[in-house]
Amino acid sequence: MKKNYLLAKWLNNELSAQELAEFEASPDFEKYQKIKKYSEHLEVGALDEDTMLATILQHKKETPKVISISKKWILRIAAIFILGIGLTFAMQNFIPQSQVANYAQKTSFYLPDDSQVVLNSGSKIEFKKWKWKSHRKLELDGEAYFKVAKGRRFEVITNLGKVTVLGTQFDVKARKNKFDVTCYEGRVKVNYKNSQIILTHGQSVTFENNKQINTTTTSLKPEWIDGIIAFKNENIQNILDELQRQYDITIQLKSNTSNSLFTGKLPSNNLEVATRIISTTYNLKARKINSTTIIFEEK
Structure with a gap:
């Protein structure tokens, strides 16, 4: 900012002796001096008011072209926006x-x-x-x-x-x-x-x-909402299928157990208790193969 201020005063020959010494000591002084030297030989032609007016009017005529391009882009953006809203609406309402x-x-x-x-x-x-x-x-x-x-x-x-x-x-x-x-x-x-x-x-x-x-x-x-699976006259395979769903495990039945039906309740949040009830009811042995696999087999 100070450099620009000194440059302006130098061009108008308004620098004090101290300011002039400071400005001439600047690294850009030689460049400024050359610019001043050559600019003094430049000539500015007479102002052609008619030409200037014609140029201004020509710019005014060309202005709508710029607005037209902007409108096209605005319309494209609007179309994309509306399409996006339409797709979102369709996905939320028509698609299952x-x-x-x-x-x-x-x-x-x-x-x-x-x-x-x-x-x-x-x-x-x-x-x-x-x-x-x-x-x-x-x-x-x-x-x-x-x-x-x-x-x-x-x-x-x-x-x-x-x-x-x-x-x-x-x-x-x-x-x-x-x-x-x-x-x-x-x-x-x-x-x-x-x-x-x-x-x-x-x-x-x-x-x-x-x-x-x-x-x-x-x-x-x-x-079942409260963590209890209730059965009425249910066969063992359907009971084991339900346990697989509730605990996300795999259960294998390796037994020719009777077709007796089970009426009772099993917990859906305590696998150990559930398997113990099944084992006692059907006289089976529950063998845990890993964290996700259980085999029920005859004792």
């Missing part, structure tokens, strides 16, 4: 949304109408958000507990059957060839092949091998 509970996990989430869903281990749900409140329909693979908000008809579709409700709490389980539905509040309509049944509070139905079994429950919600 998935919720999964992997083995040894449970997943809780809300649907667009604030209906609550809890997925049991090894289960999956798919649904579309588009016009959800007027078309409340989802597909279930596995087991889930629903607290349905009041509204239009709510449908749960599985590969074994369909459950239809308006506003209620219920549990649906579709595993292999067994279809279980329990109503904890309100009413549900269950469709299984050519059969249709209405369940009310505390009623359950099981369809397996074209047989229908009706039972009742006093529970207010599925016991």
Whole structure:
């Protein structure tokens, strides 16, 4: 800043003796001196006002070209932005949304109408958000507990059957060839092949091998939500399949054990206790191969 100030005063011959001595001692003085020398021989032509005006007007005519280019870029950016919003909207509304509970996990989430869903281990749900409140329909693979908000008809579709409700709490389980539905509040309509049944509070139905079994429950919600696996007249293979889902392990059965059915409860958060109950009930020995593999065999 000081150098520029001294340069300006030097060009106007306004430097004091001390300032002049300081300026001449600067490393750039020789360069400044040459510039001043040659600039004194330059001639400035007369000002052509007409030419200057024509140049200014010409620049004004060319200005819209610059604006036009900018508009093109703005339109492109806007188009990309709108396309991005459209794709996001389509993915969130038209493309099926998935919720999964992997083995040894449970997943809780809300649907667009604030209906609550809890997925049991090894289960999956798919649904579309588009016009959800007027078309409340989802597909279930596995087991889930629903607290349905009041509204239009709510449908749960599985590969074994369909459950239809308006506003209620219920549990649906579709595993292999067994279809279980329990109503904890309100009413549900269950469709299984050519059969249709209405369940009310505390009623359950099981369809397996074209047989229908009706039972009742006093529970207010599925016991698996609280870490308990409840079985009613279940064979050992289905019990072991459920343990594999709950603990994310591999279980092998090497025994010609009886076909007796099991009614009882197993913990889903204590594998040692669960295996001990199975071993005692069926007179088997549980052998742990590694952290993820257990073999049940005859004693």
